[in-house]
Amino acid sequence: MDEFARIEKFLAPLAGEAGLGLKDDAAVLSPPAGRQLVLTVDQMLEGVHFFTDDNPALIARKLLRRNLSDLAAMGAVPLGYLLTTALPAALPEAWLAAFAQGLETDQRVFGIVLLGGDSSSARADISLTATLIGHVAPGQALPRHGARAGDHIWVTGTIGDAALGLEARRGKLRDRTGFLTNRSLLPEPRLNLPLAGIVSAAIDISDGLVQDLAHICRGSGLAAEIQANAIPKSAAVAELDDDYLELRLTGGDDYELLLAVPPEKADALQGACADVPVTRIGVFQPGEGVNIVSGSGAKLALSSSGWKHF
Structure with missing residues (x-):
């Protein structure tokens, strides 16, 4: 399958309203009124962060959860995500179907939607990146630099x-x-x-x-x-x-x-x-x-x- 067929079959069904059906090059997102956006990005590489024979659904869920954990550390509520993939051309459809199913599972678990992203080919190993978007009350994001002696x-x-x-x-x-x-x-x-x-x-x-x-x-x-x-x-x-x-x-x-x-x-x-x-x-x-x-x-x-x- 080519890039556009993969997107239409496996990823477009996961897109929320702001993702515009993944038919445009950008999403249009309205953050909740009176909230600040919190953004984080993380990647997973075949052979570095997961094994070649790992379950694709679990790879997808861990990709999201690693980023969701960054939002948790900021005290943020998750909203949606962008997804970037670089996949070998010969990757079986069954792998993509299981990967998309994993994304769908955790979209339901955590109340998030796919907003967009990018798709490319890889010469060898799989490369995956997710950018998670969340929100927090103004001034309430948790820092990592605020500890005090005696804490x-x-x-x-x-x-x-x-x-x-x-x-x-x-x-x-x-x-x-x-x-x-x-x-x-x-x-x-x-x-x-x-x-x-x-x-x-x-x-x-x-x-x-x-x-x-x-x-x-x-x-x-x-x-x-x-x-x-x-x-x-x-x-x-x-x-x-x-x-x-x-x-x-x-x-x-x-x-x-x-x-x-x-x-x-x-x-x-x-x-x-x-x-x-x-x-x-x-x-x-x-x-x-x-x-x-x-x-x-x-x-x-x-x-x-x-x-x-x-």
Whole structure:
């Protein structure tokens, strides 16, 4: 199928009204009255972010969810997305059909629509990019540079599941229930948490807890100290023979939220996250860098801080 046939058959049915049926080169979007737009973009490359034999529907859903997690970290409500694909000419129609089905599934789950994008051919590997558009009340977007000394460090959910799930997919460890594998393939963006006015800074954990925490530290001019034994682990991790602490801290792909919260707002945070587990793991303090402390009080050294794109 040529470019236009692919768009008409697989993508046009996903377009919202603002996308104009994907028959124009641009969308016409009216943001909700009195709201600020929040935009984020992320890409997934075959052989880098997904395996060639991964389920195309799950690839599509993870592409959207990685970006939705960025909106969640800003406290934004998702609205729609732009999609760019570079696909080999010989890619089977069945792959495209499954990919489009994955997009449709998460459009229903998260209440978003396709607004437009671009389609091109790839000489070899598949390349996918999504730009997510959301909205937030004026002045209520959550920054990553607003932490203050004395703020506590909190995380949602459990940390390290996705990195260990990737190891399971590579055949390097046993995932008895499939929980870890699923966390690697299908993250859960922590949307719809009313965090404005509670948290001082926020970021989602994509490149590893330590590396993403360092982004907040640099932006805020602070250091962070985290307690290794406080890092929340899932039941699936707890039953493994090894704690895999370093991989859990640096592996990334969790898409949980990492939050700076003043101590007096701990109750408010737990109330705002009533349906999502949150755990306090450390504190921001004067200085620079991220320190990890064991149960005995010794500082732990890591061989890597997290995922590197280059």
